[in-house]
Amino acid sequence: MDGGSILETIGVEIIGVMSPVSICMFLVVLIVYTLSSPSSSDNQQVIRTAANLIYLESSSDTTAQKLEGALLNAVVFVVLITLVTFLLVILYYYRFTNFLKYYIRFSAFFVLGSMGGSIILTLIQHFNIPIDSITFCLLLFNFTILGVISVFSQGVPILLNQMYMVALGIIVAAWFTKLPEWTTWVVLVALALYDLVAVLAPGGPLKMLVELASSRDEELPALVYEARPNVSSRSGSRGPNLGLLLAGFSDGDPIELRVMSSSENVVQNGRVVSEMRSESEEIDDVREVEIEGEMLPLMGSSSSNNERERPVVNEDIRESNESDRARVLEREIEEEEERGRGIKLGLGDFVFYSVLVGRAAMYDLMTVYACYLAIISGLGCTLILLAVCRHALPALPISIALGVIFYFLTRLLMEPFVVGTSTNLLMF
Amino acid sequence: MTVAAGIGYALLALGPSLSLFIALISKKPFLILTLLSSTLVWLMSLIVMSALWRAFLPLKTTAWWPYAILILTSVGFQEGLRILFWKVYKKLEDLLDAFADRVSKPRLFMTDKMQIALAGGLGHGVAHAVFFCLGLLTPAFGPATYYVEKCSKIPFFLVSAIIALAFATIHTFSMVIAFSGYEEGNKVDQCFAPVVHLIAGMLTLTNLAFGGCMIGIPLLYCVAIVTLVHCGKMAWRRLIESRNREGNFSNSQ
Numbered sequence: 001m002d003g004g005s006i007l008e009t010i011g012v013e014i015i016g017v018m019s020p021v022s023i024c025m026f027l028v029v030l031i032v033y034t035l036s037s038p039s040s041s042d043n044q045q046v047i048r049t050a051a052n053l054i055y056l057e058s059s060s061d062t063t064a065q066k067l068e069g070a071l072l073n074a075v076v077f078v079v080l081i082t083l084v085t086f087l088l089v090i091l092y093y094y095r096f097t098n099f100l101k102y103y104i105r106f107s108a109f110f111v112l113g114s115m116g117g118s119i120i121l122t123l124i125q126h127f128n129i130p131i132d133s134i135t136f137c138l139l140l141f142n143f144t145i146l147g148v149i150s151v152f153s154q155g156v157p158i159l160l161n162q163m164y165m166v167a168l169g170i171i172v173a174a175w176f177t178k179l180p181e182w183t184t185w186v187v188l189v190a191l192a193l194y195d196l197v198a199v200l201a202p203g204g205p206l207k208m209l210v211e212l213a214s215s216r217d218e219e220l221p222a223l224v225y226e227a228r229p230n231v232s233s234r235s236g237s238r239g240p241n242l243g244l245l246l247a248g249f250s251d252g253d254p255i256e257l258r259v260m261s262s263s264e265n266v267v268q269n270g271r272v273v274s275e276m277r278s279e280s281e282e283i284d285d286v287r288e289v290e291i292e293g294e295m296l297p298l299m300g301s302s303s304s305n306n307e308r309e310r311p312v313v314n315e316d317i318r319e320s321n322e323s324d325r326a327r328v329l330e331r332e333i334e335e336e337e338e339r340g341r342g343i344k345l346g347l348g349d350f351v352f353y354s355v356l357v358g359r360a361a362m363y364d365l366m367t368v369y370a371c372y373l374a375i376i377s378g379l380g381c382t383l384i385l386l387a388v389c390r391h392a393l394p395a396l397p398i399s400i401a402l403g404v405i406f407y408f409l410t411r412l413l414m415e416p417f418v419v420g421t422s423t424n425l426l427m428f
Numbered sequence: 429m430t431v432a433a434g435i436g437y438a439l440l441a442l443g444p445s446l447s448l449f450i451a452l453i454s455k456k457p458f459l460i461l462t463l464l465s466s467t468l469v470w471l472m473s474l475i476v477m478s479a480l481w482r483a484f485l486p487l488k489t490t491a492w493w494p495y496a497i498l499i500l501t502s503v504g505f506q507e508g509l510r511i512l513f514w515k516v517y518k519k520l521e522d523l524l525d526a527f528a529d530r531v532s533k534p535r536l537f538m539t540d541k542m543q544i545a546l547a548g549g550l551g552h553g554v555a556h557a558v559f560f561c562l563g564l565l566t567p568a569f570g571p572a573t574y575y576v577e578k579c580s581k582i583p584f585f586l587v588s589a590i591i592a593l594a595f596a597t598i599h600t601f602s603m604v605i606a607f608s609g610y611e612e613g614n615k616v617d618q619c620f621a622p623v624v625h626l627i628a629g630m631l632t633l634t635n636l637a638f639g640g641c642m643i644g645i646p647l648l649y650c651v652a653i654v655t656l657v658h659c660g661k662m663a664w665r666r667l668i669e670s671r672n673r674e675g676n677f678s679n680s681q
Contacts, residue, residue, distance in 0.1 A: 006528045007540055011457035018460075366563030373468045380461070409475050414559075417478030421498070422560045425579060425641060427591055428499050428506075428629035 014383050017343050018376055020162060020225060021353060024169045025375070028354040029361040029368055031174045035122055036362055070182040074190035081194065085205040088222075092212055101152050104223060108151050108168060112144040116171040151223070158226065165225045169350030176351065177358035184359050185404065191352055192400035199394040210392045223347040343383065349395040353379075356403045366418065367410045374406035375399045434569040437585045441561040441592040445554050445600070452543065459547040466513065466551025473509050474559060477502045492636050499629040507622040510603070513548060514610050538670045541611070542604055542663060549603025553596035561585075561592035579641035587641055591632065594645070597652045598628050601659035608662055617662065624655055 061069070091100055117140050124131060147164045150156045179187070198206040213220045353375050360367040378399030386393050421427070439446070453459045481498060521544075525535045536544075567574065568585040576584045602621040609617025628651050634644035 006524060006531070006533050006536070007456045007458040007543070009457075009531075009533075010524070010527070011461050015457040015460055364563065365566055366559055369558050369563065370471055373464065373471055376464055377468050380464075406471075406475075409479075413482055414475050414478040417481055418474070418559055418563065421495075422564060422588060423576065423584070424495070425576060425584075425587060425591065425635035426495055426499065426629075426632045427556070427560050427588075427595055428502050428625070428632070 013343055014380060017225075017345055017383065018379060020166050021345070021350060021379060022372070022376065024166050024173070024350050025354045025357040025372060027166075027170050028173045028177070028358045031119065031123070031170070032177050032358040032361045034126060066182040067186075070180075070186040073183045074186040077187055078190045078194045081191075082198070082205065085198065085209075089205050089208050089212070092209060097218070105148050105151055108164075108223070109144055109148045111168055111171055112147045112164075113140065115175055116140075116144070116167070119171060119174055152219075162225065165223065165347060166350070168223065169225075169347055169354060172347075172351045173354035173358060176355040177362070181359070181362075184355065188352060188356055188400055189404060191348075192394075192396045195348075195394040195396040199392055206394075207392070220344075225345045225347060225350065343386070345395055349399075352396060353399060353403075356400065356407070360403075360407055363411060364415065366415060367407055370406045370410040370414070371403045374402035378402040430571055431569055433573075434565055434585075437565055437568055437589040438562055440586075441557045441589040441596065442554065444593065445550055445557065445596050448546075448550060448600070449554075453547055453550065456543070459543060462544055462547040463551045463554070466548040467555040468551075469509060469513060470506070470552050470555035471559070473506050474555075477505055492633055495636065496630070496633060499633070500626070503622070503626050503629050507625060510606060510621065514607060517544065517548070517607070538666060542608070542666075545604045545607035546600065548607070549600040552603060553599035556599055557592040557596045560595075561588045564588065578635060578638055581639075582641070587645070590645060591648065594648045594652045595628065598624060598655050601655050605655070605659050605662060608666065620658065624651060627651055 088100065120136075120140065123129075124136075146160070147167065150161045150164045176184070195206075198204040199210075200207065209220065209222075356375065357368055357371050360371040376399075378401070379395065381398050382393055382395050449463070453463055480501070484494070521536060521541070528535045565585060573583045573585065575582075576587070579587055602624050605617050606621035608614070609620065628648055631644050631648050631651065634640035634647070
C-alpha cells in the first residue's frame with residue numbers, strides 16, 4: 001500500500017488554503033490577546049483610518065448613534081475601496097502593469113516597514129525584550145526588503161512568498177482590529193456584500209480585473225496568496241530538483257511548464273498551466289477527468305502530443321527499469337495534480353477573516369473558536385462552490401456571514417449556557 | 429508562572445488529542461476536514477441546546493434534577509446527531525469509493541474507515557474540551573486562580589481540565605466504537621456510545637454535592653478506561669479478522 005489510500009490525496013488543496021488562513025488567524029488572535037489584555041482597562045487611543053473617517057466611536061454614545069456612525073463609516077469605506085479598485089482596473093486596462101507592480105511593492109514595503117515595525121515595537125515593549133535601536137532597524141529593514149523582493153518575483157521560493165503574504169495579512173489585520181467594535185462589524189458585513197457584487201455582478205471591478213488578466217494570460221497584479229504546494233515538504237528526494245526546475249522555467253514568465261520524460265525519451269509532456277486559469281477552475285471532479293485523459297498519452301502512444309504539450313527534455317530524471325518508471329509517472333501525475341491546483345486567495349480575504357477572529361478574541365476564547373470554525377467551514381463551502389462553478393468566486397460573503405452569525409449566537413446563547421453548566425462542573 | 433499554569437491546564441485537557449492530531453490526523457488532509465466538520469457539528473448541537481435552555485438559565489435552584497434533565501436532553505440530542513453523522517458519512521464513503529475507482533486507487537481500507545471515525549470522534553472530543561475547558565481558561569492566565577465551593581481542594585481550572593480530558597477520551601473512542609457498531613450491525617456496540625455518554629454525563633452530577641468531585645472524577649476515569657479498552661479490543665478483533673479474511677482470500681486464489 002505504498003500508493004497510500006485516497007485519504008491522503010483528497011482535500012490537499014483545501015488544506016493548502018486553509019492552513020495559511022488558520023495560521024494567519026491564530027497569530028492575529030495571539031497578537032490581539034497579548035496586546036489588548038493589559039491595556040483593556042484604560043481607554044486606548046483610537047486611530048483614524050479610512051474605515052472610520054466619519055465617526056469615532058466612544059463608549060458613551062447611544063446604540064443608535066453607534067449604529068448610524070458605523071453605517072456611515074462602512075459606506076465611506078466601501079465607496080473608497082470601490083473607487084480605488086476601479087482606478088486599478090483602469091490602470092490595468094491601459095497596461096500600466098509596471099506602475100501597479102511597483103505601487104504594490106511600495107505598499108508592501110510600507111506595510112511591512114511602518115505598520116509591521118510598530119506592531120513589533122509594541123510587542124518588544126510588552127515583553128521587555130532588550131534590543132538596541134540600530135539592530136532593530138537593521139533587522140526590520142532586512143525583513144522588509146526581503147518581503148518586497150518576494151512579492152512579485154518568481155525567483156524566490158514559493159514558501160517565502162507565502163510566508164510574506166501571511167505576514168502582510170497578519171499586520172494589516174492586527175491594525176484593523178484597533179477599529180471600534182460597531183464599526184468593525186458593520187464594515188465586515190459591508191465588505192462581504194461589496195465582495196459579492198464586485199466579483200459576481202457584470203461590470204464589477206474585481207470581475208473585470210480577473211477577466212482582463214485571464215484574457216491577457218497574465219498574473220493578476222495584486223497581492224494574492226498562491227496555494228501551490230511547496231515541493232520539498234511533500235515529495236521525496238527528487239522533489240527539490242523539480243522545484244528548482246520549475247522555478248527556472250517560470251522565472252519572468254507566467255506560464256508554468258511541467259516536464260515529464262522517461263528513459264526511452266519518447267513520452268514528453270509539459271503541461272502549460274496558466275496562472276490565472278488555475279484560480280478560477282477546478283478542485284476535484286474536473287481535474288480527475290483531465291488526469292484520466294492524460295494517463296493515456298503518458299502510458300501509451302508517444303506521438304499524440306496535443307497543442308498543450310511541449311517537448312522539453314528533463315535531464316534529471318533517468319529511471320531505468322519499467323516498474324520504476326511507472327512509479328515515477330504515477331508520482332509525477334500526483335505532483336502535477338497538486339501543482340496545477342494553485343488555488344488563489346486574495347490577501348483581503350486573509351485580512352478580514354483575521355479581523356473577525358481578532359475582534360472575537362477581544363470578547364472570549366469561546367467566540368474565537370466558534371468564529372474560526374465558522375469561517376473555515378465557509379471557506380470550505382466556497383472552495384466546493386469553486387469546483388462547481390469554475391470561475392472566480394468571492395471568498396468573503398459565506399465565511400463572513402457564518403462568522404458573524406456564529407459570533408452572536410455564541411455570545412448571546414451559548415456563553416451563559418456553557419458557563420452556567422461548567423462552573424457547576426457539569427459536562428457532557 | 430500563571431501563563432505556564434494556563435498552558436499547563438490547556439495541555440492537560442488537550443494534550444492527548446493534540447498528539448493524536450499530529451501523529452495521525454495531520455498527515456491526511458481528508459481527516460483534517462472530517463475533524464473540522466465534526467467539530468462544527470458539535471458546536472452547532474451545543475448552540476441548539478443552549479438556545480433551547482436559554483429561557484431557563486441560569487438555574488437558581490440547588491436541586492439536582494433540573495441539571496439531570498439538562499444533561500439527559502443534551503446527551504439525547506447529541507446521540508441523535510451521531511446517528512445523522514453516521515448516515516452522512518455512509519453517503520460520503522460511497523462517494524469516496526467511487527472516486528477511488530475512478531482514479532484507480534485502492535478503495536477505503538478498514539483502517540481508513542476507522543481513522544475517519546477516529547477523526548470524527550476527535551472532533552467531538554476537541555470541541556468538548558475547547559468549549560467546556562479552554563473557553564473558560566482565560567482567567568487562568570491572569571494572576572489568580574478560582575475555586576468552586578463544591579470542590580474546594582482543587583482549583584476549578586484543574587478540575588475542569590481533568591474532566592475535559594476524560595470526556596475527550598470518551599468522545600473520541602466511543603465514536604470509533606459506534607461507527608463500527610453501525611457498520612457491523614452489532615447492537616451492543618451501537619448502544620455502547622450513548623450509554624457511556626449518558627453515564628459519564630450523569631457522573632458529573634456528583635460534582636453538585638460537596639466534595640463530590642473526589643468520587644465523581646475517579647468514576648469518570650473508570651468510564652473513560654472502559655471505553656478505551658473496549659475500543660482497543662474491538663479494533664484488535666477487526667484487524668485480526670480482516671487479516672484472516674485477506675489470508676483466506678489469497679489462499680483460495
